[in-house]
Amino acid sequence: MNSGLLPLAVxxxxxxxxxxxxxxxxxxxxLRTGVNLTxxxxxxxxxxxxxxxxxxxxxxxxxxxxTDGAELLxxxxxxxLLFLSLSAVLWLITTIYAIGYxxxxxxxxxxxxxxxxxxxxxxxxxxxxxxxxxxxxxxLLTLTTWPLVVHRGTEKALRAGVVYLAYTLGxxxxxxxxxxxxxxxxxxxxxxxxxxxxPGGQISAATWQAIAALLLLGVxxxxxxxxxxxxxxxxxxxxxxxxxxxHAVAVVKAGAFGVVRILYDVVGIERAVALNIAPLLAxxxxxxxxxxxxxxxxxxxxxxxxxxxxxxxVSYITLGAAMAGPLALIGGLVHLVHxxxxxxxxxxxxxxxxxxxxxxxxxxxxxxxxxxxLTMLAFTLAALGMIGLPPMAGFVSKWYLGLGALEAGHGxxxxxxxxxxxxxxxxxxxxxxxxWFRSPLPQEEGEWQPVLQRGGHETALTLLLPTxxxxxxxxxxxxxxxxxxxxxxxxxxxxxxxxxx
Amino acid sequence: xxxxxxxLMVLLPLLLAGMLLLAPGGWRQRMGLSATLLSVAxxxxxxxxxWHSGVVEVALGGWQPPLGIALRADGLALLxxxxxxxxxxxxxxxxxxxxxxxxxxxxxxxxxxxxxxLFLWSSLNLLFLAADLFNAYVGLELGGLAAVALVALxxxxxxLQAALRYLLLALFASMLYLLGxxxxxxxxxxxxxxxxxxxxxxxxxxxxxxxxxxxxxxxKGALVPFHFWLxxxxxxxxxxxxxxxSALVVKxxxxxxxxxxxxxFVPLGFGAAGEVLTLLGVVAILWGSLQALRQQRIKPLxxxxxxxxxxxxxxxxxxxxxxxxxxxxxxxTAHALAKAALFLAAGNIxxxxxxxxxxxxxxxxxxxxxxxxxxxxxxxxLMGLPPSGGFVAKWLLLQxxxxxxxxxxxxxxxxxxxxxxxxxxxxxxxxxxxxxKPTGESAGRSLPLRLELPPLLLALLALLLGVLASWxxxxxxxxxxxxxx
Numbered sequence: 001m002n003s004g005l006l007p008l009a010v011x012x013x014x015x016x017x018x019x020x021x022x023x024x025x026x027x028x029x030x031l032r033t034g035v036n037l038t039x040x041x042x043x044x045x046x047x048x049x050x051x052x053x054x055x056x057x058x059x060x061x062x063x064x065x066x067t068d069g070a071e072l073l074x075x076x077x078x079x080x081l082l083f084l085s086l087s088a089v090l091w092l093i094t095t096i097y098a099i100g101y102x103x104x105x106x107x108x109x110x111x112x113x114x115x116x117x118x119x120x121x122x123x124x125x126x127x128x129x130x131x132x133x134x135x136x137x138x139x140l141l142t143l144t145t146w147p148l149v150v151h152r153g154t155e156k157a158l159r160a161g162v163v164y165l166a167y168t169l170g171x172x173x174x175x176x177x178x179x180x181x182x183x184x185x186x187x188x189x190x191x192x193x194x195x196x197x198x199p200g201g202q203i204s205a206a207t208w209q210a211i212a213a214l215l216l217l218g219v220x221x222x223x224x225x226x227x228x229x230x231x232x233x234x235x236x237x238x239x240x241x242x243x244x245x246x247h248a249v250a251v252v253k254a255g256a257f258g259v260v261r262i263l264y265d266v267v268g269i270e271r272a273v274a275l276n277i278a279p280l281l282a283x284x285x286x287x288x289x290x291x292x293x294x295x296x297x298x299x300x301x302x303x304x305x306x307x308x309x310x311x312x313x314v315s316y317i318t319l320g321a322a323m324a325g326p327l328a329l330i331g332g333l334v335h336l337v338h339x340x341x342x343x344x345x346x347x348x349x350x351x352x353x354x355x356x357x358x359x360x361x362x363x364x365x366x367x368x369x370x371x372x373x374l375t376m377l378a379f380t381l382a383a384l385g386m387i388g389l390p391p392m393a394g395f396v397s398k399w400y401l402g403l404g405a406l407e408a409g410h411g412x413x414x415x416x417x418x419x420x421x422x423x424x425x426x427x428x429x430x431x432x433x434x435x436w437f438r439s440p441l442p443q444e445e446g447e448w449q450p451v452l453q454r455g456g457h458e459t460a461l462t463l464l465l466p467t468x469x470x471x472x473x474x475x476x477x478x479x480x481x482x483x484x485x486x487x488x489x490x491x492x493x494x495x496x497x498x499x500x501x
Numbered sequence: 502x503x504x505x506x507x508x509l510m511v512l513l514p515l516l517l518a519g520m521l522l523l524a525p526g527g528w529r530q531r532m533g534l535s536a537t538l539l540s541v542a543x544x545x546x547x548x549x550x551x552w553h554s555g556v557v558e559v560a561l562g563g564w565q566p567p568l569g570i571a572l573r574a575d576g577l578a579l580l581x582x583x584x585x586x587x588x589x590x591x592x593x594x595x596x597x598x599x600x601x602x603x604x605x606x607x608x609x610x611x612x613x614x615x616x617x618x619l620f621l622w623s624s625l626n627l628l629f630l631a632a633d634l635f636n637a638y639v640g641l642e643l644g645g646l647a648a649v650a651l652v653a654l655x656x657x658x659x660x661l662q663a664a665l666r667y668l669l670l671a672l673f674a675s676m677l678y679l680l681g682x683x684x685x686x687x688x689x690x691x692x693x694x695x696x697x698x699x700x701x702x703x704x705x706x707x708x709x710x711x712x713x714x715x716x717x718x719x720x721k722g723a724l725v726p727f728h729f730w731l732x733x734x735x736x737x738x739x740x741x742x743x744x745x746x747s748a749l750v751v752k753x754x755x756x757x758x759x760x761x762x763x764x765x766f767v768p769l770g771f772g773a774a775g776e777v778l779t780l781l782g783v784v785a786i787l788w789g790s791l792q793a794l795r796q797q798r799i800k801p802l803x804x805x806x807x808x809x810x811x812x813x814x815x816x817x818x819x820x821x822x823x824x825x826x827x828x829x830x831x832x833x834t835a836h837a838l839a840k841a842a843l844f845l846a847a848g849n850i851x852x853x854x855x856x857x858x859x860x861x862x863x864x865x866x867x868x869x870x871x872x873x874x875x876x877x878x879x880x881x882x883l884m885g886l887p888p889s890g891g892f893v894a895k896w897l898l899l900q901x902x903x904x905x906x907x908x909x910x911x912x913x914x915x916x917x918x919x920x921x922x923x924x925x926x927x928x929x930x931x932x933x934x935x936x937x938k939p940t941g942e943s944a945g946r947s948l949p950l951r952l953e954l955p956p957l958l959l960a961l962l963a964l965l966l967g968v969l970a971s972w973x974x975x976x977x978x979x980x981x982x983x984x985x986x
C-alpha cells in the first residue's frame with residue numbers, strides 16, 4: 001500500500017462511518033451498530049498496520065496543497081501513534097459502551113454520527129505533521145464535540161454548550177494567531193523534533209515568547225490548564241460515554257498532546273527552557289494539579305468530582321513535558337495513555353451507577369459495592385491507580401515523573417506530586433471505604449432505581465464488559481510496564497528516538 | 502468562439518429576461534429554471550478557454566478601444582461569473598417552490614422574480630466583464646434598478662420603504678461614480694481601464710475622481726458608515742432575493758473599486774488613502790457584528806452579519822499586497838456562498854414557522870433537520886472555522902496582515918470571527934433540541950426536500966471551497982494587478 005494512503009485511510013474510516021450513520025434512519029439500530037463496529041474494528045486494524053510500520057522505521061506522509069505557501073501534512077511518527085492507538089482502542093470500547101448506554105434513547109443516528117466524526121478529528125490531531133494541519137483538526141474537534149455536549153438538549157446542557165464553545169473557540173483563535181504568525185516568520189509550520197529552525201535567528205526572544213504563549217494557551221484551553229478549565233466540569237451534563245470520550249480520548253487529551261507537540265516540535269525544548277517558557281508552563285501545570293485536586297475534594301456530584309480530578313491528572317502530562325528531561329517526558333507521555341485508561345474506567349463506572357441505579361452523587365454510593373461488585377471493583381482499581389499505588393498504571397507514570405523531577409534537579413515538583421497523591425487519596429479513599437464497608441441507608445436503597453433491564457447481571461453486559469476491559473487494561477499496563485510492548489516502552493522509544501537522542 | 506461566449510454571458514440572461522417579461526404569467530415561473538440553465542451554458546467552455554489560453558477580449562461591433570465598447574474576461578471576471586452561476590443554479594431550484602409556498606400564505610411577487618433576476622444577472626455579468634468604466638457604470642446602474650425592484654417584491658409597507666430608500670441611495674451613488682468617471686475621461690481622454698492607467702497624472706482632477714468614485718462605490722458596497730440602507734433592504738426582501746443581494750449585488754461595486762483602485766489610483770500614488778477604507782472596514786466588522794448580536798429577528802440578524810462580513814473586504818486597501826488581494830476575493834467568494842445558503846435556510850425557517858423571531862426557534866429543528874444543518878455549515882464558513890472557504894480566506898488575510906506588520910486588521914479579523922460565533926449562536930442553539938414524539942422518531946417533516954436541499958448545496962460548496970481553494974487562487978493569479986504582483 002502507498003505509504004501516504006494509510007494515514008488517510010485511518011482518518012476516513014471513522015469519517016465515512018460518521019457520514020453513513022447520519023444518513024441512517026433512527027430505527028435502523030442493527031445496521032447502525034454494524035457500521036459502527038465495522039468501522040471501529042477496521043480502524044484498529046489500520047492503526048495496527050501503521051504501528052508496526054513505524055516500529056520498523058517506515059515513513060508515512062501525505063501532503064495536500066492548501067495555499068501557495070502552505071500545505072496540509074499527515075504524518076505518522078511515534079508520538080502520533082501513541083495517541084492514535086489510544087484513541088483507536090478506546091473508540092471501539094466506548095462505542096460498545098455507548099450502544100448499551102443509549103439503548104432506546106432518541107437521536108442516536110445524530111449521536112453516533114458526531115461521535116465518529118469526533119474520533120476522526122482526534123486521529124487528525126494525532127497524525128498532523130505541521131501546525132496548520134493540527135489547528136485544522138483541533139478546530140474540527142471543537143465543532144464535532146459540541147453536538148455531543150449538548151446532546152440531551154436540556155437548558156443546562158445548552159448552557160454548558162455555550163461555555164464550551166466560548167472557551168474552545170477562544171482558544172482556537174489564540175492558536176490560529178500563533179500559527180499564522182509563526183508561518184509568516186519562518187514560512188513553514190512543520191513539526192521538527194528540536195523545534196522549528198529559524199535560519200539567521202531573526203526572530204527575537206520576545207517574539208518567540210509571544211508565539212509560544214499564544215500556542216500554549218490556545219491548546220491549554222482544551223488541556224484544561226487553570227484558569228482555562230472552567231468549561232470542563234460544566235460539560236459533565238453530557239451522557240457518560242461522551243464524558244468518557246472527552247476526558248480520556250478526545251478533547252482534553254488533544255490539548256495535552258498539543259502541549260507536547262508545541263513544546264518539542266515547534267518551539268523546541270531547549271529554546272523553551274532558555275526563554276523561560278517551559279519553567280513557567282511547569283508552574284502553571286503544578287498549580288493546576290493542586291487546584292484541581294482541591295476542587296475535586298469538595299464536589300458531591302460524582303461526575304463533577306471526576307471532572308476536577310481530570311483537570312488535575314491531565315496536567316501531569318504537561319508537567320512531565322515542561323520539566324524538560326527525558327525521564328519526566330517519558331512519565332508525561334505514558335500518563336497520556338495511563339490516565340486515559342483509568343479515567344475512562346471511572347467514567348464508565350459512573351455511567352453504570354447512573355444508568356442502573358440512578359446514582360449520581362457521592363453520598364448515594366454508600367454500600368453500593370454489594371449491589372454492583374464488579375463495577376465497583378473496576379472503580380476501585382482505577383481510583384487506586386489515580387492515587388498512584390503500585391501495581392496500577394498510575395504508579396508507573398508518577399514514578400517516572402518523580403525520577404524526572406530528581407533528574408532535572410527540581411525537588412519541588414516531587415512535593416507537588418506527593419501532595420497531589422495525598423489529595424487524590426483524600427477524595428477517593430473515603431469514597432471507596434463507604435462503597436465497600438458501609439451499608440446503604442434504607443431510604444437511600446429505596447432511591448436506587450432499577451433504570452435498566454439488566455438480565456441476570458449487575459448491569460447490562462454492554463455496559464459491564466467494556467468497563468471491566470478498560471479496568472483490566474489499566475491494571476495490565478501497570479503490571480507489565482517493563483515489557484517491550486507496553487505503553488511505557490513506546491513512550492521510551494519516542495523519547496529516545498525523537499527528543500533526547 | 503470564445504469572444505461569442507463572452508458576449509453570450511451578458512446577452513443570454515438579458516434576452517431571456519425580455520422573453521419571460523412578455524410571456525404569460527404562469528409561464529414565467531415555470532420557465533425560470535430552464536432560463537437559469539440556459540444562461541449558465543456558455544460558462545463552462547469560457548472557463549476552459551480562459552484557464553488554458555488566458556484572457557479573452559472582445560470589442561463589440563468591431564470598434565477598438567478607445568472608441569468601442571469592450572469586454573474583457575480575465576481570471577477575476579471568470580471567478581465572479583462562476584460564483585454567480587454557482588449561486589444561480591441552487592437558487593433556480595429553490596426560488597420556484599419557495600415563491601409557491603410563499604403564495605399559499607398570502608405572499609406575492611413570484612411572477613416577477615424571474616425576469617427581474619435574469620435582468621440583474623445580465624447586469625452583474627456586464628459589470629464583471631466590463632473593460633471600460635462606462636460599461637461598468639451601465640452594469641452598476643441597471644443592476645441597481647433591478648435590485649430595487651426585487652426588494653419591492655416583498656410587498657408591504659416596510660419593503661416598499663426599504664426599496665425606496667435603496668433606490669435613492671443607488672441613484673445617488675451611481676451619480677457620484679459617473680461624475681468621477683467623467684473627470685477621469687476629461688483627464689485621460691479614454692474610458693478603457695487598461696489605457697487610462699498610462700495616461701493619467703496625479704492632479705486635482707484625478708484626486709477628485711478618486712474621492713467621487715470611492716465614495717460612490719463604498720455607498721453601494723455598504724461600507725460603514727454608508728451601510729444604513731442595507732439591513733432593512735436585505736431583511737424585508739423575499740428570501741431568494743435577500744440571498745442574491747447579500748451574496749452578489751453588494752459585492753459588485755467592491756469588485757469594481759478593487760479594479761479601479763489597484764489599476765489606476767495606486768499607480769498614481771494615492772495608495773495612502775487606502776488607510777481610511779481599511780479603518781472603516783475594521784469599524785464595519787466590529788459594528789456590524791455588535792448590531793447582529795442585538796437582533797431579535799432572524800433575517801435582520803443575517804443582514805447585519807453581511808455588514809460585518811463586508812468589512813473584511815475593505816481591509817485590503819491598506820495592506821495592499823497580492824496575498825491580501827487574493828485573500829479578499831476568496832473571502833468574497835466564501836461569504837457569497839455561505840450567506841446565500843444562510844439566507845435561503847433562514848427563509849425556509851421563517852416560512853415553516855410563520856414567524857421570524859429568534860425566540861420561536863425553540864424546538865423548531867425537528868421538522869427541518871437539514872435546514873438547521875445548513876445553518877450550521879454556513880455558520881462554520883462565516884466564523885472562518887476549518888475546513889471551510891472562510892477559513893482559508895481568513896488564514897491568507899491574517900498572513901497578509903502579519904507580513905505587513907498591521908496589527909489592527911489582525912485583531913479585527915480575529916475578533917470578527919469570535920463575534921460571528923456569538924451572533925450566529927442564537928440561530929444554532931436550538932438546532933439539536935427538537936421536541937420528539939414519545940416513540941423517539943422525530944415528527945414529520947414540515948418542509949419539502951426541494952426547499953431544504955438547495956441551501957444545503959450552497960453551504961457544502963462553501964465548505965468545498967476550503968478544500969479546493971487552490972483552484973480559485975490559481976485562476977486569480979494571472980489577473981492580479983501589476984502593482985501587487
